[in-house]
Amino acid sequence: MKSILVQINRDSGLEARFQAALDITRNFGGHLSCLQVTQVEAFAALDPYGVGHMLSETISIVRDAEQAERNVIETRLAQEDISWDWINESGDPARMVANHSWLNDLVVVSTPPEEWLPRLDAPPTAAEVLVRSRAPVLVVPEEKRGIDCTAPIAIAWNGSPESCAAIKGAIPLLKQAGSVYLINATQPDSDYDLPPTQAATYLSRHGISSELVELNPGMAPITDSVLEAADMRKAGMLVMGAYGHSRLRENILGGVTRGMLQKAKLPLLLAH
Secondary structure, three states: OOEEEEEOOOOOOHHHHHHHHHHHHHHHOOEEEEEEEEOHHHHHHOOOOOOHHHHHHHHHHHHHHHHHHHHHHHHHHHOOOOEEEEEEEEOOHHHHHHHHHHHOOEEEEEOOOOOOOOOOOOOOHHHHHHHHOOOOEEEEOOOOOOOOOOOOEEEEEOOOHHHHHHHHHHHHHHHHOOOEEEEEOOOOOOOOOOOHHHHHHHHHHOOOOOEEEEOOOOOOOHHHHHHHHHHHOOOOEEEEEOOOOOHHHHHHHOOHHHHHHHHOOOOEEEEO
């Protein structure tokens, strides 16, 4: 992983995702791109009656705050022994992050806010980036500080194209993990019949040994079972496919991706 993209806009998850991006960039001797996006649409919504001078003042205040934020981050980056650059964009943050994912190996964003109500609220940045990104997406909980690239990694496997994409995108990280656990999360009514043994074989061809973990069927949601299995094995990251069904269906009926985004306390490496 030589090209890492991290969203820099100020929010409660900034420190967590910035530290995670730094750790991975250092580990692979890569390049870190910091993307700062100004939400122009938000300013337009503040000016429904064309009060131009008020809008101009608001934009000026936001620009000053963004510059101050950039100064702080660049000061920190100057002390790091890594290659980096800074990108400024205007528009929708999720769309800008997704657009810049095309020539990056990993995108780093934050988990949605706890108060996110999927049936009522607009999709958070993480959910929107997941369905648009051309690179694996690392979703970092805001309470997390740093990534240990030698920690165990758990893989949630269900035989779907998305889980295959997640494994392929995670190969560089899986190669450095202290151990790899392949958690068989296949559901009885699954549309896919690709067994976890094929995933283990694929990993072995890359020099990665894995331990197969079979979940005990029970009343607990599959999300809880996978997270419990990962926690028992002290996994530092969970790799899984995202939005095997449409995001609209998951938002209305519920789904594993939505559950993971809301419940996970460890970083998620996701691919759609």
